[in-house]
Amino acid sequence: MRPIILAAVAALLSGVAASAQLGPLVATPAATDMKLGKLRLTALRDAAANAPNDAKVFGVDTGPAAVEAVLAAAGATPGQISLSVNTLLVRMPGHVVLVDTGYGAPRGIMLDSLARAGVAPAAVTDILISHGHGDHVGGLIDADGKPVFAKATVRMAADEWTAIQAAPANAKLVAGITPQVKTFVAGAAVLPGVASVDLSGHTPGHSGYRxxxxxxxxxxxxDMAHSYIVSLGKPDWAMGYDRDRKQGAERRRSVLATEARTEELIFSPHFPYPGFGHVVVAGEGFAWQPQPGLTAK
Ligand SMILES: [Zn+2]
Structure with a gap:
């Protein structure tokens, strides 16, 4: 249980958590399987938190009252915006793939969840990075800056790697993972049966994976969408975390419309764990339908 307690304490003590008044983390390791064709997908829990309704991230243009109305209409707890941190494990012939790595220890518990899935870090062959924010790449290195997944190729869009390297705060991360990184042009195929999808807007090389x-x-x-309530209900609202807020909102609207029309399965790192489900049209926006019948282990 020690990692879980450490995760909670670290979150409470961190400046981000304190300034954002995040609720205490109550996250236990979890791995949830879902079949896709001949593959086994596994959602891994890394963290759970509540963002406050302070108009710094959600409702930056509309204010907290408008966000509150959206939360109330969905029956959510007033004043709190639920944000999970989930990562995705995909076992395919010849490859053991992770999509993002979560915060990393001690704040994140993804490694404990990975153990529940029966996979050792050394068995991971490929890591597909959506973008370079700490809740997605933090788990790539340990506290000493050493790679956690020593045998994995770390794949991301070339524009994202450029952006990560340009930020001085990433020096430790860059030093740790540079020998593992292999970039691709946004939208390119990255592995057999896996294609990147250009979702730039949140960050310069932000990528989805199909x-x-x-x-x-x-x-x-x-991070094309963050809150299953606010981001889906009001996809056109500016998102404080988006580097290019206009492009981010346009992507959100167009991708969600396509996903609702095609009824494609979605995996979200920030929707409620395990993050599998579908979007449907609801009013002027969209609503989340979690995949039913999944059980965590
Ligand atoms: Zn994120």
Whole structure:
């Protein structure tokens, strides 16, 4: 249990958590399987938190009252915006793939969840990075800056790697993972049955990943949307975390419209764990339908 306690304490003590008044993390390791064609997808829990309704991230243009109305209409707890941190494990012939790595220890518990899935870090062959924010790449290195997944190729869009390297705060991360990094042009195929999807806007090289098997597919959307209530209900609202807020909102609207029309399975790192489900049109926006019948182990 020690990692879980450490995760909670670290979150409470961190400046981000304190300034954002995040609720205490109550996250236990979890791995949830879902079949896709001939593949086994597994959602791994890394963290759970509540963002406050302070108009710094959600409702930056509309204010907290408008956000509150959206939360109330969805029956959510007033004043709190639920944000999970989930990562995706995909076992395919010849490859053990992770999509993002979560915060990393001690704040994140993804490694404990990975153990529940029966996979050792050294068995991971490929890591597909959506973008370079700490809740997606933090788990790539340990506290000493050493790679956690020593045998994995770390794949991301070339524009994202350029952006990560340009930020001085990433020096430790860059030093640790540079020998593992292999970049691709946004939208390129990255592995057999896996194509990247250009979702730039949140960050310069932000990528989704579409994984296909036996005629079925899932789109891992990264941070194209954050809150299953606010981001889906009001996709056109500016998102404080988006580097390019206009492009981010346009992507959100167009990708969600396509996903609702095609009824493609979605995996979201920030929707409620395990993050598998579908979007449907609801009023002027969209609503989340979690995949039913999944059980965590
Ligand atoms: Zn994120």
């Amino acid at each position: 994984i296909t098997s036996a005629g079925q597919s899932v789109l891992a959307i990264g």
